[in-house]
Amino acid sequence: MREDRPSSTATLIAAATVFLDGDSRVGGLVPPGAAAYCRRFIAAAPASTRAAVNALCHPALRWLARLAERSTVPGLMLHFMLRKRMIESAVTEAISRGASQVVVPGAGFDTLALRLHCSHPSVTFIEIDHPATQRCKRVTVEADQAAGGNLVFQPADLTRQTLEEALLCVPAYRRGANSVFVIEGVLMYLTYKEVSALFQVFGTHGGSGSRVVFTVMEPTAGGRIDFHNATPLVRRLLRLWREPFKSGFVVAELPAFLHKFGFVLNSVANAGNLRARYFAGFAGNPPDTARGELICIADKR
Numbered sequence: 001m002r003e004d005r006p007s008s009t010a011t012l013i014a015a016a017t018v019f020l021d022g023d024s025r026v027g028g029l030v031p032p033g034a035a036a037y038c039r040r041f042i043a044a045a046p047a048s049t050r051a052a053v054n055a056l057c058h059p060a061l062r063w064l065a066r067l068a069e070r071s072t073v074p075g076l077m078l079h080f081m082l083r084k085r086m087i088e089s090a091v092t093e094a095i096s097r098g099a100s101q102v103v104v105p106g107a108g109f110d111t112l113a114l115r116l117h118c119s120h121p122s123v124t125f126i127e128i129d130h131p132a133t134q135r136c137k138r139v140t141v142e143a144d145q146a147a148g149g150n151l152v153f154q155p156a157d158l159t160r161q162t163l164e165e166a167l168l169c170v171p172a173y174r175r176g177a178n179s180v181f182v183i184e185g186v187l188m189y190l191t192y193k194e195v196s197a198l199f200q201v202f203g204t205h206g207g208s209g210s211r212v213v214f215t216v217m218e219p220t221a222g223g224r225i226d227f228h229n230a231t232p233l234v235r236r237l238l239r240l241w242r243e244p245f246k247s248g249f250v251v252a253e254l255p256a257f258l259h260k261f262g263f264v265l266n267s268v269a270n271a272g273n274l275r276a277r278y279f280a281g282f283a284g285n286p287p288d289t290a291r292g293e294l295i296c297i298a299d300k301r
């Protein structure tokens with residue numbers, strides 16, 4: 001993570017959202033309203049990022065974006081959309097069951113809180129992210145006057161401040177409330193010790209009924225922590241971006257891990273489950289999606 005510019009991976013996910021929104025076959029899988037926000041975030045990104053994304057989304061150059069995806073992690077962009085759909089349904093279900101607070105550490109350019117806070121005015125949404133990424137999002141949201149009073153942005157570099165310290169800086173945050181913690185596409189960049197520290201906070205701060213919706217990498221059969229269909233190029237790129245994967249979980253170890261922090265595993269979805277859920281009724285052969293990331297829902301015991 002560089003100090004002077006938004007996270008490359010958060011930008012990649014925003015770019016994928018814009019790109020797929022323009023795809024006649026799968027555009028319908030982009031969460032409604034997400035692409036419009038992501039277009040605005042990209043417009044506020046550094047000029048080089050903006051130029052690259054705009055070029056790759058141009059109809060004449062879309063093949064180049066597809067080629068780049070095929071050369072790295074085939075189906076990664078669509079995987080991002082399916083995981084976002086699943087996470088959104090887990091969050092809205094928790095809200096319908098009484099959650100009054102949604103906390104999103106490492107929110108990046110995700111649009112879940114932005115889109116849901118208007119339709120759930122009694123729920124407090126708190127995004128915590130590295131200042132370099134959040135600044136770019138916040139400037140756009142403030143310019144558009146898109147945030148209601150129940151959406152809070154709290155900047156924090158979580159290598160210098162704990163999640164607990166960051167949350168205590170938010171006056172609207174209520175420790176002990178029935179909460180949903182959403183940690184999407186983040187845990188793989190942390191060590192096991194750092195992941196445990198976050199779950200410790202979720203477990204001690206989340207009140208009765210609380211839920212954690214999170215994603216983790218599932219190691220390959222050979223023990224490598226990566227997308228299972230990644231090409232060798234990816235590892236070099238992640239090193240270049242300074243955002244390498246550091247942790248992964250096999251499904252069988254999740255229940256015991258969660259138990260230590262007071263949670264039970266409610267469900268876990270791999271690429272096959274996501275495909276079965278979101279491609280039912282898809283006309284023709286559904287496109288590839290990346291394999292190796294698990295979308296997990298854990299509920300407080």
Ligand SMILES: C[S@@+](CC[C@H](N)C(=O)[O-])C[C@H]1O[C@@H](n2cnc3c(N)ncnc32)[C@H](O)[C@@H]1O
Nearest residue numbers: 007009010106107108130133157158159184185
């Ligand atoms: C892969 S992105 C995921 C973004 C978002 N959750 C999503 O899935 O669309 C990782 C996020 O972690 C954030 N991040 C990385 N290092 C961080 C740090 N030291 N403190 C706080 N946030 C950090 C980045 O700014 C980025 O938004």
